[in-house]
Amino acid sequence: MTVIELRELAARHAEDARAIKDKVDSESRGMSAEEAEQFDSFLKKSDSVEAEADRQERLERTESRLATPKDAATKPVIATAGKIAPVTASMYRFGTLRSFTGQNAERDAYSCGKWIMATMMNNADARQWCREHGIETRVQTEGVNSAGGFVVPDVMERAIIDLREMYGNARQNCRTMPMSSDHTIVPRRTGGVTAYFVGETSEITASDKSWNQVELTAKKLAALTRMSSDLNEDTIINMADDLASEMAYSFAAKEDACCLDGDGTSTYGGMTGILVKMIDGSHAGSYVEAAAAGDEWSEIDKSDLTNVMAALPKYARVGAKWHCSPLAKVSVFDRLLMDAGGNTNQNLASGQPAMYAGYPIEEWAAMPTTDAGAALNAKIMMFFGNMGLSSTFGNRRGITVKVSDQRYIEYDQIAIQATERFCINHHDIGGDTGVRGPVVGLLGNT
Secondary structure, eight states, rough: OHHHHHHHHHHHHHHHHHHHHHHHHHHTOOOOOHHHHHHHHHHHHHHHHHHHHHOOOOOOOOHHHHHSSSOTTOOOTTTTTEEEOOOOTTTOOOHHHHSOSSTTTHHHHHHHHHHHHHSSOOHHHHHHHHTTTTTSSHHHHHHGGSOOOEEEOOHHHHHHHHHHHHHHHHHHHHHEEOSSEEEEEEEEEEEOOOOOOOOTTSSOOOOOEEEEEEEOOOOEEEEEEEEESSOOOOHHHHHHHHHHHHHHHHHHHHHHHHHHHSSSGGGTTTTHHHHHHHHSSSSSSEEEESSSSSGGGOOOOHHHHHHHHHHHHGGOOOOOOEEEEEHHHIIIHHHHHHTTTTHHHHHHHHOOOOOTTTTTEEEEETTTOOOHHHHHHSSSEEEEEOOHHHEEEEEEEEEEEEEESTGGGGTTTTEEEEEEEEEEEOOOOOOSOOOOOSSEEEEBOO
16 A cells, blocks of 8 residues: 555544544443444554554655665765865866856856756766765655756855846845745835924823835746756756856846836736836826936936936935946946046046946846937936835745756757746835935936
């Protein structure tokens, strides 16, 4: 019998004993000799079958752990005393690593490559290597891989997170909030205690802090890619580096699109972007209009930028940045800096962080890049402020991957699906009565 069948049988014996107990209790009497004998017999059978189920389960776990063609005592050639050895000539790498950095970059990439071969390629040697070096290869939930997903190793997830923050502006600028569940409510202070002058015999007026709530509902984001099934030791470093880079870039690009351009549809996971929310008719205090004939980059001047800066509340100036597209950075900020006195081509090209009026310039690939006036009229061309105060990035969990060797079988490739859960909520961007928030946009104007 299987473990499940044994446990079901044990439960039936226990139910039979319970039926005897319930019967005598309902009749308000003790058990007869015959009933007591049956009661004890059912409990004894239940205990015996449960013990057999436990033994069967332990046996199956042991067989699963030892089910490998490689002898457990055999150490991989690069292992020393159970630790991952430094990179040697046998660890092949082609080109410069993009995802893994630091002193142990190649070692980390090699470890992740072994994990990929163990989990995605079902390679017995790689599974043995991961087991001996403490690298987890089990799935996120019980059952087969299709029911959950392989949890990405810590070193690979760190590389992906670093790359997402390098590629993606949303994670760098929003307030990041870990989420313990798919739906999280964060308290938000809306008002404070008020002080009043009082007379000698007058009652003191009471006041309280006021609060509302910011809701975060995590949405699953998935990316699907292919990988050759003909992989070996010669390619695992670059394989891990390439996979980490691809997953990070695909996630970062979508996160930025949701952060800026989300329109509340399923394309953006139901999220509304800051550029859309500013002009939805309920947040007129979140932007200032450019001067007349100010809907092209060449028409934006110092007075437009000064008006935006002047509209930002004082509390948001600490940590404030300019947020714009690479085209706007060159066409507006670089143009104004080059036209300003005292600048030379040498100091403009010195490679220093881009600044304007003492504030950093953050370039978003997802920001408007067109120069057509019709496309920028009545649209947010750029914005200025502290997104850490205006926007919350809810991070539900790390990255997991699933693998299928059937999806692209005709190409001799495997399908790799990576998923994450996140949410972005722009909760403070200015009101509809002219009240300013911690970010202020520049609205294109014909």
